[in-house]
Amino acid sequence: MxxxxxxxxxxxxxxxxxxxxxxxxxxxxxxxxRLEKVKFGVPLEEVCKHNNNIPGPLLVLILKLNKESPNRRDVFRAPGHQGAMKKLIHFLQAGRLVNVDNYSVFTIASVLKKFLRKIPNGIFGRNGETELFAINELQNEAEQTDRLHSTKCASVELIIE
Structure with missing residues (x-):
């Protein structure tokens, strides 16, 4: 045996x-x-360049928030611990393995906010934002859906999938 x-x-x-x-x-x-490195301050197309997938470590943070934030109040308003945020960001940028159970939901939310805030020209870009606002003004919901699916904005395509 x-x-x-x-x-x-x-x-x-x-x-x-x-x-x-x-x-x-x-x-x-x-x-x-090594895990994928999460790049802060670069366009979303570059962060998700591998088959338009969100990098694994970033996805783990999003899933942790999705699981625990409904039970907490003001998750995106309360600041996370600054030292823990720096450490978590360093681990993400270096591609190191992270145990998300060691970090509070508020710290994870703060890191995600910082990641999103550092994307140049916003998540959708200037043209993508203009296009989304134009689609929002349409009255017909079917036409909105068709225009949303036919948009050329890469960030919108990531969200739709």
């Missing part, structure tokens, strides 16, 4: 083809040595 450690390692090797990290195709290594 094999030892517990041998069974665990064998099981992990068997699952290696199934388990993938967020945003990576199944052909990518199951456990990369």
């Amino acid at each position: 094999s030892s517990w450690a041998e069974r665990v390692h064998r099981r992990a090797a068997d699952l290696g083809n199934v388990v993938t990290s967020c945003g990576h195709p199944a052909t990518a290594p199951a456990y990369p040595y």
Whole structure:
């Protein structure tokens, strides 16, 4: 009979083809040595350039907020801990593994706000914002949907998907 450690390692090797990290195709290594680096202050198209996917570490933060923020008040109003924010941003930019359970929801929300605030020309860009406001002025909901799906703004395409 094999030892517990041998069974665990064998099981992990068997699952290696199934388990993938967020945003990576199944052909990518199951456990990369480095995660994707999250770039602050660059256009959204560059951040999500890998098949228009949100980088895995950023997606983990969003999912954590989605899970815990409905139970808290003023998540996006209350500031996060400044030291923890700097540390979390450093980990995201370096592509290091982050245990989000070590950070409060307020800190995670503050980091996401900072990421979004640093995107040049906003999330949608100037042309995308103008186009969205024009679509919002339309009265027919079906026409709004058609125009939204036919827009050329990359940020809008990311949100629609």
